[in-house]
Amino acid sequence: MTPSLLPRAWYLQAVATGISVAIGYGIGCLAAWLVRKCGIAPDYAARTRRIGWWSLAIVAAVAVPTFLILGSWWQQIVRDLVGVERINRANYLLILLIALAIAALILAIARGIRAGTNGLTRFGLRYVPAPAARLASLVVVVILGALVVNGVVYQGLIGMANRSAQASDHSTAPNVEQPQIPERSGSPASAEAWDSLGREGRTFVAGGPTAEQITAVTGRPARTPIRVYAGRESADSVAATADLVVAELERTGAFDRKVLAVATTTGRGWVNSRVASSLEYTAEGDSAIAAMQYSFLPSALSFIADRDTPQQAGRALFEAVHTAWEARPEGSRPKLVTFGESLGSFGGQGAFSGAQDMLARTDGALWVGTPNFAPQWAQITADRDAGSPERLPVVDGGTNVRFAASASDLDLDGAPWGTPRIVYWQHASDPITWWSFDLLLHQPDWLREPLGADVDPGMRWIPFVTFWQVTMDMVFSADVPAGHGHTFGPDAANMWAAILHPEGWTDADTEHVRAVLAE
Template sequence: MERVDRGPRELSRLVDPALLHGPRLDRTWRFLRLDFTGIAFATLFFCWSLTPSLLPRDWLFQGLIGGINAAIGYTVGTAIGWLVRRYFLRHRSWWPLPEPWSTGLRVVVTVTCVVVSLVMLAYSAAWQRELAALMGAEGTTTTGYIRTGGLSLLVGAAIISVWRLLRELVRWIAARLIRRWHLAIPTATTVGILIVTVLFFLLVDGVLMRGVYAATNAAFSLQNSTTRDSVEQPLDPEKSGSPESLAPWDTLGYEGRNFVSRGLDADELTAANGTPAKDPIRVYAGLETAEDPDARMDVVIDELERTGAFQRKVLVVIPTTGTGWVNPTAAQAIELVHNGDTALVASQYSFLPSWISFLADREKAAEAGKKLIDRVHERWLQEPEATRPKLLVYGESLGTQAGEGAFDTLSDIRQTVDGVLWVGPPNSNRLWGQLIQRRDPGTPEVDPEYSAGLVVRFADDSADMVDDTGEWLSPRILYVQHPSDPVVWWSPDLAFTRPDWLKEPPGEDRSPSMKWFPFVTFWQVSADLTNAAGVPDGHGHNYGTLVLDGWITVAQPEGWTPVDTERVRSTLESLAGTEGPEK
């Protein structure tokens, strides 16, 4: 390495020994001192974050996102300020500004930033009320939303403090390298940055993330062993977990027990539909049902054979979300439409909620979905073609990613199953992304068409599912997605790139006031993810009874009429309190 002898005077100027040897009061002042260019940019980014996004946000989430974006803006502003001072103002005779101009400029900047922030908070509260009204939700108040400013200040200050601690650590390491090894200032600083960066990422990725993942997995594995109040072991032999079942009740997990214990029986279906019904079949394997995925699939196939699933009219494979959850409304809709002549099969692959599985191990979902669909399809092919049931696939949220894992192309889907309904697909879905990328020219990303809807279609409401726009070949493939669903539109690319859906006219339930800003929009939509299902039916990630319309469109039940649809919808709505999605 380069060794350079530095005199005490030059070393003092470059290393800034006041930081290392000065009085504690000086250190504290230097730590607290703010860059006023940074303050201006922090205010700009904070104000950008107050603009509307996909879903209404309360003051708590807005405060968190506002603070993160303000810290990013402060970092950008300090960097720009440093460049301007170094390369533009440095040799100007009038710089730095004399007193009282210097102090006056700082006061003006500070006061302006406070006033602008307060005005934007008032505008933001109005935007949030407008967005809430668009979705039929309750809006916020202006006075209540002002709390956002205080919380954002605290969050931003915390992030900047961490950054400054890391910066001081770099300086400390650089000073030690210079004193001990007589390195050049740039070399010592570079080495210090590298050391701190490596230590930081080792701490976050190697300790914090793994620790959080392990703790979360442990916490949700405990929940997996519990059972919801009022949920009881089924006695019907058509259900996994029953006394006759090969999948014991206590091995199904929290969501598996919910799934098999629910649903209308033959008498209730007969009363709802007015015609004699069958008891629906529900097959499920939990993580504890067998030691490994292959063994769980063996149990699934044995259960399908035991219950007579291959003699039913419809066999539906449901790759689950992270915890093994199956949307109760979707399951009920399928059974009501086919009057119980159905078999639903699902399998758990994780303890963790979808958002954690998505971040930590999304490949596991695709592998689990492929294994489930492949094994069921392999056994289904052994049945006589004339008498075997329709084989269909349903998936929601991360379950769509699990389902897509079984197929490489649209042709592969059409050669394997008799129809697919995928609801609320994550933006990272491989097949969905390819279809969106290759959509027909002139069609918007939020409401795309692919090959004029010949094989696959996209819909955000029941009107989009009406087959009056040309031929739609069977088997049908349908994606249902809301313009306001952050699960569908969230992507890391939002930090740096404006997507097509924000260049186009907004969808039905997206605010036209939503704009794209670098970094800011990414964090806004990230915050929306936390409340994706917390909005009324028909918005965000809450699809309500729209899954019924989607299922009828894909399954094409014989002799079905709009009257039948509304009859089933009425039944689903009456069950929503106890049998609907857990939000």
């Protein structure tokens, strides 16, 4: 019931509580088993047992309602911190019933597995000694469980989800229409058919500001931004899809623009429109963004089912674009930058061995809401300057790489900032960034150090419990206002202004772009 990173719906709280109850019960059973194995078996009198049970009942009668009340109050505090409307606290009365039902279900499954193991042991005793029978039954149950979970159930569910997502990918979002300008993939001038781009690809190429809109915001002449894209069904491999994207860049004259951006998408091919548009405003339209779809699955399922393809796609697209970019005369190349959000950040960083590689091969990068399992992010964070917090690391005094939760963090107290510039944009309250299996048994640095401004100061690490709390936080991580959780908004204007630092660009220009992105 204790607070975590984001507000939890009462029914998700019930799930987290139910799982925690089952885990607590399991730990208690394990402790009792270990005590008995040590030869300690107290024989309590009936009166002592009654006193013990009644004492436990009284403690439960006080503690459970107290923490239901406290839990509902803690959730109100978390909602205030991230700017979400408060809820009816009466719903928390239902949590206990649902949590107990979930705990009972988990316990029943565990006891069923135990019964199966005991049955196999009894069967084995006919042929082998007891230790061997117990070991063999345990091995059989573990293997069967792994086959069921990773085989029949896993492949069946993922296959069904993939078919459903592929069918959905053929639809088009409301108010999205085929572009007619040659600067866009999917247009009549494009080699990439409109229907082949996928739902998110069609949304991407149909969106973004026009030259007139950019001029209205910046007050300076602008060009029509280029957006190129290839869908998952356009080729048989990510490498071949990347080659199609490069062909679109060649067709549109993208290598003659001032800024060329390689964007790695999320699972279904999504690109954050605010991040893309803010780059185009900052570059005054003299830009091109290249992206491609590599999966039909949404990010949550891609995260579970396939972590290899995002990195393969990010590497394939960047390498293909970089090869074509490098073939140009050095003095006529555009600035080459790269960006990605969430699973796109994970995949995009897959093109690089680390920060030095990014600095050597790009003119800047913006990594947004990076998941904890991204190895490049993890290494850079681990190598941060002594005394800097895990939630906002300082790397080499901020010479090239900076972490920011908001625009003001980029300044880093006026420290010199060279070029190229790499920005990791992450929020203290984003469970996507902070979720890790390590939370089960290890307290992370970000929970030892002072917490972020939008995280309840009362959040504490509890073995097992914090893991499930942050897991539940991920479900609605994007259902909070921009600047919190996994929602990234107008600050994108500041991020790109800092990375690109175009000549003549002012703070007032950035504020104008922010105002447009906030609409």
